[in-house]
Amino acid sequence: MSSAPAPSPGGPPPPGRRQRLRALWADRHALPRFGFWLLSRGAVVLAVCGALYLLNGFLIGWVNAYEVLRGETSPAAVRPQWCAWPLSLTGWAAIPAIIGAAAGYVITEQIQAHHARELDDVLAELRHLAEPPPPPSSGSGE
Template sequence: MVAECTALYVLNGFLIGWANSYDVLTGITSPAAVHPQWCAWPLSLTGWAVVPAIIGAAAGYVITEQIQSHHSRELTDVLDELRRLSEPPPPSSGSGP
């Protein structure tokens, strides 16, 4: 998908100019304002729909990896440790008065 978006951007760069291609992709310029329009409309739709989806997917992947790296212990292990820590200590066998 990224390769297709890049190819569309490069095609528009050669046909409508690199600055216009960037402006259409980011929504600064309407695709109706450049010529030829036949290649600018798909670029505009890509900038409107596909680019945010790619960024969102990348962010979701990074966040998921961070969460999974910190979730290294099973819930049962944590509960067993809490139960062990909450038990009263065994009576001491020292000599007293």
Template sequence: MLTRGAVVLALAAGLYLLNGFLIGWANAYDVVTGITSPSAVHAQWCAWPLSLAGWAAIPAIIGAAAGYIITEQIQAHHARELGDVLEELRRLAEPPSSPPSSGSGA
């Protein structure tokens, strides 16, 4: 994710920048999101790769990022040993200790 994903993200960003300068930023956004067909813009040669990136690469990048974050969270919760967790549960299940007695007797 961190190595190949960065390359794919950089290529997608480069395509978006190229199209933004050539066909306009609004048209580039419309092509990448699928609102406008790449055949409807002036520079079709660069709009088609942008459209494909918007259709395939960008959802893959978002899915990979979500999967990475979820995996990191799961691994963070599995970092504790089972024995430690059981010991903590036993400690929490014990009845509370009696309060200390007052020494005055009055």
């Protein structure tokens, strides 16, 4: 029966879960643009859309909520209508906007990753590479 060795008394305590989560949240700016957008703005919009869908699922039924969200059923055809209209507008405007924004970020990232360099920059680099190497320095130190 061997017990685990006790931690050394001189070091700082290991970070707790709260500190690790806080550090991860602070590091979100290091993410690519799409990842940062998804965590900051996209998550809020998706949470609102999800909350509207859940509310409508409980009030008008899950099938009706899905059909109103997709635009197959008019919000005027379900009861209560007060919650179906915002869901319908979400399905008509917000969901395509989220998909378009995500596609735009991904396409922009790909274009920027493969963006052609300016001709002057390429020529300057080629000229620099074509220059003869400098003569070796004398090792005598005089």
